[in-house]
Amino acid sequence: MDDNYNGSHNFEHTVGGFPPKPVLIEQKKNTVQRSIISLMVYALLFYFVFDQNIAYIAAILIVIIVHESGHFLFMKIYNYSNVKIFIVPLLGAFTSGKKQEVSQFQLCLIILAGPLPGIIIGSLIYYLNKDVHNENLKMLANAFLIINLLNLLPFYPLDGGRLIETLFFRQNHMIRLVFGIISIFFLAILFFQTPVMLIVPVLIALELYNESKHQKIRDYLRNEKINYHIDYKSLPDKNYWLIRDCLLFSFPKKYAGLTPGKYEYSPAEPLLVQHVNSVLQIKLIYDLNILQIVLILLTYLAAFFLPIIFLTLAYNF
Secondary structure (H helix, E strand, C coil), rough: CCCECCCCCCCCCCCCCCCCCCCCEECCCCHHHHHHHHHHHHHHHHHHHHHHHHHHHHHHHHHHHHHHHHHHHHHHHHCEEEEEEEECCCEEEEEECCEEEHHHHHHHHHHHHHHHHHHHHHHHHHHHCCCCCCHHHHHHHHHHHHHHHHHHCCCCCCHHHHHHHHHCCCCCHHEEEEHHHHHHHHHHHHHHHHHHHHHHHHHHHHHHHHHHHHHHHHHHHHHCCCCCCCHHHHHHHHHHHHHHHHHHHHHCCCCCCCCCCCCCCCCHHHHHHHHHHHCCEEEECCCHHHHHHHHHHHHHHHHHHHHHHHHHHHHHH
């Protein structure tokens, strides 16, 4: 975890019977060094599990770096904090950051900034290589186009699915749940012949299960007029302990031995702090009109079909 719990509080300074919420201390870690190590682990596992040559693995890593750097750059442009790139061995990578208030337009650009550069680069390499016929360049172009094309499939948690979700139903839990179930089904079919990748739909199913419980907590908070569209730092002490109680009721096995309504710190508090933080949601600003939504969709469709065209031409010739 990148945030640590600091539980050194004086219980005499309670407000309305509630102790101060635990403090999240953001540590500065060498994320570049960690990412480089993760890339090396990714390459080694890819080499031994899939028995691929070094040039192919290098091409995959280049594509991943370019893709995630696009997300990273736009998160930085839009003033996200704690922006990091995580390399997940065998499965790929993802970029995370924090911002409490985000507009649809910004989020769409952040999402598209991952696959679009790779598709443009792959297309240029194909065009420049049409007379040279260099096999390594062809392999690199294939990697850029195929990986980013797969990432644009309209299924969660791929960029294509996240874009559709952001445009149409980001804040609608029921539609997101149905969309998640559909995504699990299609991704299971897509990865059926690559058993190690089946962990992706399994993780999505687990996330949906937890998210359904979190949504019930949010429904309760909304009925109680408790604001959960807030960052952890701004969360009142009372609300921290109330959300904590909800988590203890919702996940009794996970927090066995802890009693709701007993407001004192426990050894499980670092985990609870992170869990309370996951219940809180960003505030999405709906700033797109119909014309802008259409333009973003047309950009998405162009990015999706361009690699298909190039790959089809390459296959035929």
